[in-house]
Amino acid sequence: MSEPTAVVVTGAAQGIGAAIAQRFAESGHPVVGLDLDADRLAATARSWPGAGHHVVGGDAASSEVVGRACELASATPSGLGTFVVNAGHAKAGPSADYSAADWDAMLRVHLTGAMVGAQQAAARMPEGGALVMMSSLNGLFGFPGRAAYGAAKAGVAGLVRGLAAEWAPWGIRVNGIAPGSVVTELSAEFLRRGVINEDDFLDRIPMKRFGQPAEVAELAYFLGTSLSSYIAGVVVPIDGGWAAQGIGGS
Structure with a gap:
C-alpha cells in the first residue's frame, strides 16, 4: 500500500485551515502548513499527529512562498497530492467608501492567492492531484x-x-467549498463587535446552529482525496441548509 501523499494547507494556523491540516495529518498525510502568522502556525503544528510535517511562514499570495511550501511537499516520498486554498481575511464595511487599498488586499489574499496556489501546486503534480479552494456563501448571495x-x-x-x-x-x-456560518476565531470576533447578529444568522439556518471547523475539514478531506475521484468543478455549500431555504425561518 502506497504512502499517503503530502498536503499543503494555506491559512493553517487557526480556524478552518487548522482543522483541515489536523484531519489530513490524522489520516497519515504529511502536511505543509502555510500562514502569515508563523509563530501561531508553529504552535498549531505541534498538535498534528504523525511525522513529516513542515511549516512555512509568509504570504499565501506570493509565488515564492507558496512555491517553497509546494517544494517541501513534493520532496516527500509520495509527493504532493493535495493543495488546499484556505488563507484569507475579512474586512466588512460600507461599499460606498470602501478603500481601494482594502479592496486590493481582499482580492490579493483570496483570489490571487488561489491562482498562485493552483499554479504552484499543479506544476508539482505530474501524476495528477486535487485542489480544494475555499469560497463562501458570501460568493453566492449578497450580504x-x-x-x-x-x-x-x-x-x-x-x-x-x-x-x-x-x-x-x-x-x-x-x-x-462554500461554508456558511462556522464557529471560528474570526466569526467570534465579528459577533463580539456586532458585525454580525447571531440571532439573525440562526434564523436563516434551517439546522439552527453554526457549523464547526471539523465539519468543513471532513468535506475538504473528501474532496482532496480519491474518495471524490469523479468529482470536479463543483463548489459545495456546507451551511446547515442556508442555501436551500428560500426565506428566513421563524
Whole structure:
C-alpha cells in the first residue's frame, strides 16, 4: 500500500485551515502548513499527529512562498497530492467608501492567492492531484457591508470551474467549498463587535446552529482525496441548509 501523499494547507494556523491540516495529518498525510502568522502556525503544528510535517511562514499570495511550501511537499516520498486554498481575511464595511487599498488586499489574499496556489501546486503534480479552494456563501448571495469579500469569493468559485475544466485532462481535480456560518476565531470576533447578529444568522439556518471547523475539514478531506475521484468543478455549500431555504425561518 502506497504512502499517503503530502498536503499543503494555506491559512493553517487557526480556524478552518487548522482543522483541515489536523484531519489530513490524522489520516497519515504529511502536511505543509502555510500562514502569515508563523509563530501561531508553529504552535498549531505541534498538535498534528504523525511525522513529516513542515511549516512555512509568509504570504499565501506570493509565488515564492507558496512555491517553497509546494517544494517541501513534493520532496516527500509520495509527493504532493493535495493543495488546499484556505488563507484569507475579512474586512466588512460600507461599499460606498470602501478603500481601494482594502479592496486590493481582499482580492490579493483570496483570489490571487488561489491562482498562485493552483499554479504552484499543479506544476508539482505530474501524476495528477486535487485542489480544494475555499469560497463562501458570501460568493453566492449578497450580504450588505461585505461586497468586497463576496466579490473575492465569487471569483474563487469561478476559478474553480475554469481550472477544473482546463486541468481535468491532466488528472488534476479542482473543487471548492462554500461554508456558511462556522464557529471560528474570526466569526467570534465579528459577533463580539456586532458585525454580525447571531440571532439573525440562526434564523436563516434551517439546522439552527453554526457549523464547526471539523465539519468543513471532513468535506475538504473528501474532496482532496480519491474518495471524490469523479468529482470536479463543483463548489459545495456546507451551511446547515442556508442555501436551500428560500426565506428566513421563524
